[in-house]
Amino acid sequence: MNDSILLTPGPLTTTLRTKQAMLRDWGSWDGDFNGLTARVCKQMVDLIDGEGTYACVPLQGSGTFAVEATMGTLVPRDGKLLVLVNGAYGKRMAQLTKMMGRNCEVLDFGETAPVEPNAVSARLEKQTDITHVGIIYCETSTGILNPVDDIARIVARSGRKLIIDAMSAFGALPLSAKTTPFEAVIASSNKCLEGAPGMGFVLARTVALEESEGRSQSLSLDLHDQWRYMQRTGQWRFTPPTHVVAAFDAALDQYREEGGRIARLARYQNNCSALIAGLERIGLRSFLPAAIQAPIIVTVHAPAHPAWNFADFYQRVKAQGVVLYPGKLTAVETFRVGCIGAIDADQINFAVEAIARALQDMGISK
Numbered sequence: 001m002n003d004s005i006l007l008t009p010g011p012l013t014t015t016l017r018t019k020q021a022m023l024r025d026w027g028s029w030d031g032d033f034n035g036l037t038a039r040v041c042k043q044m045v046d047l048i049d050g051e052g053t054y055a056c057v058p059l060q061g062s063g064t065f066a067v068e069a070t071m072g073t074l075v076p077r078d079g080k081l082l083v084l085v086n087g088a089y090g091k092r093m094a095q096l097t098k099m100m101g102r103n104c105e106v107l108d109f110g111e112t113a114p115v116e117p118n119a120v121s122a123r124l125e126k127q128t129d130i131t132h133v134g135i136i137y138c139e140t141s142t143g144i145l146n147p148v149d150d151i152a153r154i155v156a157r158s159g160r161k162l163i164i165d166a167m168s169a170f171g172a173l174p175l176s177a178k179t180t181p182f183e184a185v186i187a188s189s190n191k192c193l194e195g196a197p198g199m200g201f202v203l204a205r206t207v208a209l210e211e212s213e214g215r216s217q218s219l220s221l222d223l224h225d226q227w228r229y230m231q232r233t234g235q236w237r238f239t240p241p242t243h244v245v246a247a248f249d250a251a252l253d254q255y256r257e258e259g260g261r262i263a264r265l266a267r268y269q270n271n272c273s274a275l276i277a278g279l280e281r282i283g284l285r286s287f288l289p290a291a292i293q294a295p296i297i298v299t300v301h302a303p304a305h306p307a308w309n310f311a312d313f314y315q316r317v318k319a320q321g322v323v324l325y326p327g328k329l330t331a332v333e334t335f336r337v338g339c340i341g342a343i344d345a346d347q348i349n350f351a352v353e354a355i356a357r358a359l360q361d362m363g364i365s366k
């Protein structure tokens, strides 16, 4: 059976080599497996130029588990988080922070514009009880690219601490601790690094982790405890996602072989341009202006036609081996197509053809 092309980041399309890395069982106490974990973590720290000042704490679960662990561990109980929201993932960050009883406020930019630095600056000046700021690097619900660098400088200048959810950007879009000040960045195995789903990781300032002992209200999501335990034993607290770590390690080998972040970003940019051009050719318009479009996922206007129905469209495209995402905008009818994963412009063009055929079969286009 041929695997479908997953344009649903993520999970996303992985290579055969990455999938094959999961054909082995590992013991969680085993030295070889602990070596694998250590190697993966070191590469994550190197990716942000964080050697010496940042530590990588991996965590079982999907990316949201890692966001929840970060907020519960790094934001003190008497602290206050300001979340910069322009989509579903920002809203989720605020929701989970409030649910664990932390003080949390939102600065909302709607769902069609990037976070605006001057507004952030003004809010931080006015409201002195804010200790931490949360931002989403690429807001995956639309594909908007947020100005993380500008915001990081503003937050640092005002003496606050920045937590970046870079889930869908990490490993492709630039992020260096040498040039961008941040307290922690959160990502996962199954997005731009093209691993299998099942683990997230947090790169946090070592001093921030040291200060956070006993703060978490959750046992399994206590990032400090996970970090300390791993430092002490080389092992994960609780059952590790062994196959996912092995696949991640294999995916990282391929990442290096491809040419690292620069090459990965170039491939995704190429995918994104091919996608937008291909969709335009068949009469579909992307939702975001090019200036704020991250090369990660593209939101597309649904055709304004009485026969349009996403569920029907989805099935017809899927029957041709391509899996898409529904839209996430509240006001406009859209669908989404991912640019990331182990795919290149050939698969993107194949997907565009599948979309064109589906629209013809639905009587929407000729």
Ligand SMILES: *Cc1c(COP(=O)(O)O)cnc(C)c1O
Binding pocket: 009, 010, 062, 063, 064, 065, 067, 089, 136, 137, 138, 139, 140, 165, 166, 167, 168, 188
């Ligand atoms: C994927 C993603 C997450 C995590 O989602 P999970 O479904 O929990 O893996 C968080 N933030 C952003 C911006 C994402 O793209």
